[in-house]
Amino acid sequence: MAILTGRLTGVSERLTIHEFGGRAAVASSKAFHDAERSELDATVRGDSYSRTTGRGFCQLYYRGGLMVNINDDKSFKLALITEDLQGDQSKDDFAAVCEQARAAMSPHDIGSDFRRAYFSCMSDPKILMSQIQADMMDNYMVAAFACIELGVPKHFPLIAWAALNKMDFEGLQGEIACMRTLMWGGFDVNSQTPEGGISALHAMCNLKWGRGAHPRAVHHLIENGADVNIQSATGDTPMITLCGHAAWNEDIDRTFYLLFDAGADLEVEAEDGVSAWLLLQGQQKENPHPLREQLISELSE
Structure with missing residues (x-):
C-alpha cells in the first residue's frame, strides 16, 4: 500500500493515499470557506437596507452605502446572506428576497451550470443525489435554487446536508442563508x-466551531416544522446531542429553551440508554456552569 507523508495537520504523518485524499479535501474546503468569508465580510456593510426591484434583476441598497445588483453568482449570494444576517428574521422578508433572486436568474444566466449538471444525471437518482449532496455541503446557494427550479424531490435531505456545512464551518458570521433558502423552497426540514x-x-x-449551538438556526428550523424529538440512527435526539456538551454557554442555554419550549422530551433514551436529562446532570457534575445549574434547578422544581 502506498504511503504518503504530509503536514496537513501541522505535524508529520504517515497516511495512506485514501487518508491523504480525505485530509486534503477537508483542508481545501476550509481554505475555500475562509477565503469566501473574508471576501464577503469585506463587502457586507450596514445593519439595514431598503429594497427595490428592477426589470429582470434585484437592486439592494444598504445603509452602509453599498448598492448591489443581482447580476451574477456573487451578488446573488450576497443578497441572500445580507438578508439572513441583517434582516428582522421574518420568513416573509426572506421569501421576498428569494423571489427577487429567482427572478434575476434567467436574465443573467445565474445557476445555469448547476441546472445543466443536475439535468444531465436526472435519469440516475444515485448520481444526482451524490452531486447535490456535495453542492449542499459546500453551501452553494445558487445550487439550492437550481434544485428548486428542477423539481428535485422534496424528501431529499438537502437541508440536512446544508446544515452539515454550517456545523463544520462558521462562514460569514454564522449565516444560514442556504438552509433558509431550502426551507423557503419547501424541502423537508x-x-x-x-x-x-x-x-x-x-x-x-x-x-464544531464557536459556541457549540446555533440558536438562530434552531429557531428557524422549529418555525418551519422541525421535529424536536427526531432520533438519529443511534437514537440520539437533538436535545441529547445538545446536553452532551461538556462546556455550557449562553448559546447552548438559549438553544435548550427553544427545544424544550417546542416540546423536546428530556427522558427519551438513545440506544445506549442515555437521555438528555441524564447527560445534563452528568455534565454539570463534571463541568459545573451557573447557567446549567440554574436550568437543572428549574427543571427539578
Whole structure:
C-alpha cells in the first residue's frame, strides 16, 4: 500500500493515499470557506437596507452605502446572506428576497451550470443525489435554487446536508442563508442523512466551531416544522446531542429553551440508554456552569 507523508495537520504523518485524499479535501474546503468569508465580510456593510426591484434583476441598497445588483453568482449570494444576517428574521422578508433572486436568474444566466449538471444525471437518482449532496455541503446557494427550479424531490435531505456545512464551518458570521433558502423552497426540514440519520436540528446543536449551538438556526428550523424529538440512527435526539456538551454557554442555554419550549422530551433514551436529562446532570457534575445549574434547578422544581 502506498504511503504518503504530509503536514496537513501541522505535524508529520504517515497516511495512506485514501487518508491523504480525505485530509486534503477537508483542508481545501476550509481554505475555500475562509477565503469566501473574508471576501464577503469585506463587502457586507450596514445593519439595514431598503429594497427595490428592477426589470429582470434585484437592486439592494444598504445603509452602509453599498448598492448591489443581482447580476451574477456573487451578488446573488450576497443578497441572500445580507438578508439572513441583517434582516428582522421574518420568513416573509426572506421569501421576498428569494423571489427577487429567482427572478434575476434567467436574465443573467445565474445557476445555469448547476441546472445543466443536475439535468444531465436526472435519469440516475444515485448520481444526482451524490452531486447535490456535495453542492449542499459546500453551501452553494445558487445550487439550492437550481434544485428548486428542477423539481428535485422534496424528501431529499438537502437541508440536512446544508446544515452539515454550517456545523463544520462558521462562514460569514454564522449565516444560514442556504438552509433558509431550502426551507423557503419547501424541502423537508426533517429529512435525515442516509449515513447516521442526522437531521438539521442535530447538526445545529453540535457545532464544531464557536459556541457549540446555533440558536438562530434552531429557531428557524422549529418555525418551519422541525421535529424536536427526531432520533438519529443511534437514537440520539437533538436535545441529547445538545446536553452532551461538556462546556455550557449562553448559546447552548438559549438553544435548550427553544427545544424544550417546542416540546423536546428530556427522558427519551438513545440506544445506549442515555437521555438528555441524564447527560445534563452528568455534565454539570463534571463541568459545573451557573447557567446549567440554574436550568437543572428549574427543571427539578
